[in-house]
Amino acid sequence: MAPDPEDLRLIKAAQRGDQRALDRLLAKHQARIYAICRRLAGNDADALDATQEALIAIVRGLGRFDGRAAFTTWSYRVATNAALDELRRRGRRPEPGLPEYEQADDTYIAGRESRDPSEIVAAGIDVDSALAELPEEFRAPVVLRDMAGMDYAEIADVLDLAPGTVRSRIARGRGRLADVLASGHGAEQTTNSAHESELAGNQIPPDERQSP
Amino acid sequence: MTMTDEPDSVDELISRYLDGEATDAEIARIESNPALRARAESMRTAIELVASPVAIPEAALDQIRAAVVAASPSTSEQVTDLEAAAAERRARAERRGRVMAVAAACVLLAVGVVAVRSLPGGDDADETTDAGAVDTTSADDGADSTADGDFSLNAESLSSSASASASAMADESEVEMAEADDMAEEAMPEEAMPEEDGADSAESESDAAGDEVAESSVVPPQLFARTDQLNDELGTYADADALVADVVATYGDARQAAPFVGTDEIGLCTEAEQLLLDELVSDPLGFETASADLAGDPVIVIIGSDIDGNLAVLIHPADNCAAATAIGGAERS
Numbered sequence: 001m002a003p004d005p006e007d008l009r010l011i012k013a014a015q016r017g018d019q020r021a022l023d024r025l026l027a028k029h030q031a032r033i034y035a036i037c038r039r040l041a042g043n044d045a046d047a048l049d050a051t052q053e054a055l056i057a058i059v060r061g062l063g064r065f066d067g068r069a070a071f072t073t074w075s076y077r078v079a080t081n082a083a084l085d086e087l088r089r090r091g092r093r094p095e096p097g098l099p100e101y102e103q104a105d106d107t108y109i110a111g112r113e114s115r116d117p118s119e120i121v122a123a124g125i126d127v128d129s130a131l132a133e134l135p136e137e138f139r140a141p142v143v144l145r146d147m148a149g150m151d152y153a154e155i156a157d158v159l160d161l162a163p164g165t166v167r168s169r170i171a172r173g174r175g176r177l178a179d180v181l182a183s184g185h186g187a188e189q190t191t192n193s194a195h196e197s198e199l200a201g202n203q204i205p206p207d208e209r210q211s212p
Numbered sequence: 213m214t215m216t217d218e219p220d221s222v223d224e225l226i227s228r229y230l231d232g233e234a235t236d237a238e239i240a241r242i243e244s245n246p247a248l249r250a251r252a253e254s255m256r257t258a259i260e261l262v263a264s265p266v267a268i269p270e271a272a273l274d275q276i277r278a279a280v281v282a283a284s285p286s287t288s289e290q291v292t293d294l295e296a297a298a299a300e301r302r303a304r305a306e307r308r309g310r311v312m313a314v315a316a317a318c319v320l321l322a323v324g325v326v327a328v329r330s331l332p333g334g335d336d337a338d339e340t341t342d343a344g345a346v347d348t349t350s351a352d353d354g355a356d357s358t359a360d361g362d363f364s365l366n367a368e369s370l371s372s373s374a375s376a377s378a379s380a381m382a383d384e385s386e387v388e389m390a391e392a393d394d395m396a397e398e399a400m401p402e403e404a405m406p407e408e409d410g411a412d413s414a415e416s417e418s419d420a421a422g423d424e425v426a427e428s429s430v431v432p433p434q435l436f437a438r439t440d441q442l443n444d445e446l447g448t449y450a451d452a453d454a455l456v457a458d459v460v461a462t463y464g465d466a467r468q469a470a471p472f473v474g475t476d477e478i479g480l481c482t483e484a485e486q487l488l489l490d491e492l493v494s495d496p497l498g499f500e501t502a503s504a505d506l507a508g509d510p511v512i513v514i515i516g517s518d519i520d521g522n523l524a525v526l527i528h529p530a531d532n533c534a535a536a537t538a539i540g541g542a543e544r545s
């Protein structure tokens with residue numbers, strides 16, 4: 001991605017201490033950063049924690065950002081690492097939460113070839129459960145490609161991998177997902193306690209959230 | 213459907229196909245093979261699933277962002293000695309009045325300098341605009357009298373006469389007009405033409421004077437406008453007042469904390485750069501660059517800021533250094 005002129009202007013101002021510019025910059029990108037974290041983490045609580053960590057890391061590292069790469073490339077790398085770190089800290093695979101399209105939110109971020117949410121509901125497909133079946137090394141490139149719309153070179157940069165490795169992992173990740181869906185493992189899960197709590201009051205149980 | 217023959221290579225083939233990167237031969241192979249088509253369809257479903265909309269918890273994200281920004285390092289950099297800063301601002305405001313006349317008078321360019329002592333829309337703006345227009349007249353005189361480019365010498369000679377009018381500029385525009393008339397008469401009486409119309413007249417004076425200067429033997433270097441290096445694009449404006457109002461609205465509360473880096477990277481001529489610096493109230497800190505359309509003419513807008521966040525705006529026609537206009541002194545509340 002080519003550097004966005006508006007991003008560069010906001011970054012330069014933020015680097016000089018302009019908090020308003022910093023706020024604008026983060027506001028512009030927070031939704032997509034969250035979307036990446038959400039797909040990688042598999043539930044809202046972990047995604048919000050990862051997003052917070054990502055924003056903190058972005059602010060801390062902004063002084064070193066030189067603008068040669070697009071801000072999106074850099075910030076997506078930070079978001080990906082934050083989400084994966086969150087998973088590793090918790091020492092578990094992503095715990096699927098309430099399918100996000102059932103939450104009372106007005107804003108949605110979709111990838112380039114998104115499927116109608118109503119179709120997903122009708123098919124009983126749980127995105128989080130399906131992605132949870134993928135190992136981390138496949139899940140990240142697939143999410144960056146199909147959720148964030150990054151090209152292979154950018155993903156290689158974000159994940160610090162060779163482009164050929166990225167292609168291979170994306171292909172294998174997509175194939176694994178296709179197998180998961182075909183076997184019916186992507187059906188909605190309704191048994192875990194966190195999910196039941198969310199159904200009851202659309203609240204994320206406190207004991208499920210850890211402070212960052 | 214599961215593939216047993218080299219599934220990874222088949223999946224890589226199909227993945228390329230779904231990304232639109234397969235060769236014609238590969239496309240033909242996939243589309244002519246039912247098993248491969250089915251696999252492609254399964255993988256396409258997987259892609260669509262990953263790409264399906266993610267609900268964004270805007271309120272929660274806004275809270276997180278607000279906390280992160282509030283805790284960002286720049287917060288602590290805003291702590292300053294307020295009394296010292298205020299005293300410095302007052303001292304610089306007085307010096308600025310002198311410098312304003314100096315900048316108007318001793319330029320190789322014929323420019324108009326307008327002082328704006330309040331935020332856009334205030335009554336003061338009109339009054340000081342009038343005074344500034346008169347100063348423009350002095351600029352013509354200064355330009356003529358400095359045909360040899362003795363910049364600093366004229367600055368000194370005019371500073372004492374301009375200081376009285378500068379200090380009263382905020383409140384007594386009529387006094388300023390009279391004194392400016394005196395200054396004009398000292399050099400070229402027939403040029404003294406007090407205007408009521410503010411920025412427009414200042415700009416027209418600048419243009420007229422610019423033509424005059426261009427004909428002299430001392431013509432400043434053309435601005436080398438590398439527009440691809442400008443930071444922003446401001447849009448189209450009917451007049452300079454509207455442009456400046458938008459600049460202040462856009463950049464007005466910018467907090468600059470880095471050392472002034474100068475305008476070398478866009479090749480701004482030193483005279484125009486000096487105009488900009490002269491319009492700042494306190495020590496310069498940074499600048500923004502933008503392009504705009506001013507009544508059909510492309511201009512480069514340089515927004516300079518000082519350590520107190522005051523702005524100065526240089527409106528610089530893209531191909532006419534002599535017609536640059538500096539507007540400054542907008543103090544934030």
